Amino acid sequence: MTNLPDPEEHWALFLDVDGTLIHIAEHPDSVQPSPRLGEILNAAADAFDGALALVSGRPIAEIDRLTERVAPAASGLHGLELRTPAGGYEAPDHDTPGMHTARERLQALTDEHAGLYLEDKQATLALHFRQADDTARRAAEDTIDAIKNDAGGALSVLAGKSVLELKPARGNKGRALQRLMSDPPFAGRCPVYVGDDVTDEAAFVAVNSLGGVSIRVGEPAVSAARYRLNTVDEVLAWLEQIATTLNPETPPT
Numbered sequence: 001m002t003n004l005p006d007p008e009e010h011w012a013l014f015l016d017v018d019g020t021l022i023h024i025a026e027h028p029d030s031v032q033p034s035p036r037l038g039e040i041l042n043a044a045a046d047a048f049d050g051a052l053a054l055v056s057g058r059p060i061a062e063i064d065r066l067t068e069r070v071a072p073a074a075s076g077l078h079g080l081e082l083r084t085p086a087g088g089y090e091a092p093d094h095d096t097p098g099m100h101t102a103r104e105r106l107q108a109l110t111d112e113h114a115g116l117y118l119e120d121k122q123a124t125l126a127l128h129f130r131q132a133d134d135t136a137r138r139a140a141e142d143t144i145d146a147i148k149n150d151a152g153g154a155l156s157v158l159a160g161k162s163v164l165e166l167k168p169a170r171g172n173k174g175r176a177l178q179r180l181m182s183d184p185p186f187a188g189r190c191p192v193y194v195g196d197d198v199t200d201e202a203a204f205v206a207v208n209s210l211g212g213v214s215i216r217v218g219e220p221a222v223s224a225a226r227y228r229l230n231t232v233d234e235v236l237a238w239l240e241q242i243a244t245t246l247n248p249e250t251p252p253t
């Protein structure tokens with residue numbers, strides 16, 4: 001574990017999901033969260049008076065399924081979908097120009113190349129190539145580029161871990177974090193963001209601009225994050241450790 005700052009009671013935790021709280025798997029549907037994940041997140045939320053939000057490229061329904069719905073606050077679809085701790089809900093736009101045609105073109109591409117998988121999240125489309133050969137991967141890159149160009153600025157592309165994701169151009173994880181930071185129990189706290197991926201960089205920048213703590217998970221990488229944890233297991237151990245430090249009555253998990 002690298003030298004992280006000591007936890008402070010006035011922190012607010014923002015946690016990415018895949019690659020941060022849950023190990024990366026071969027397929028989006030085959031991830032296996034730690035059986036202790038819910039317990040660990042509950043203890044961390046208690047330590048910061050409920051100021052804990054989950055922030056993911058997955059839809060909020062999927063975040064809830066994978067985490068036993070521990071977090072009242074969540075942002076899904078790379079910042080396009082938001083649930084506030086008070087129960088407010090901001091839905092993503094399902095009718096972005098170019099998305100319908102994109103879906104048809106990407107479906108045709110996955111029919112053609114066995115190793116490609118299209119994860120249709122309605123408001124965004126994730127084209128996975130973890131199991132694809134070089135030919136399929138190049139076809140994926142070319143097709144995504146062409147779709148983006150044809151959409152004339154309405155769509156943007158996020159290049160995640162073995163995935164290219166088409167999304168409406170507006171909205172990102174950084175904006176979702178700033179939005180959540182404006183309401184209780186987050187307002188007035190110091191934001192701490194933990195993420196593992198290029199798709200988390202906007203949140204690292206937002207946290208840094210608010211004087212917070214940005215932590216990237218994984219191998220050293222060019223990143224706006226100022227601290228690093230090596231693995232998902234280190235993240236879970238660190239969360240347990242800060243919960244126990246701030247709340248010594250927390251029973252060991």
Ligand SMILES: O=P(O)(O)OC[C@H]1O[C@H](O[C@H]2O[C@H](CO)[C@@H](O)[C@H](O)[C@H]2O)[C@H](O)[C@@H](O)[C@@H]1O
Binds near residue numbers: 023026029057126165
């Ligand atoms: O923002 P995150 O919570 O990090 O989510 C990012 C994407 O995660 C998922 O894809 C990634 O994880 C899969 C399971 O480990 C892996 O098979 C895939 O290669 C990764 O890209 C998820 O399927 C996407 O919807 C998220 O956007």
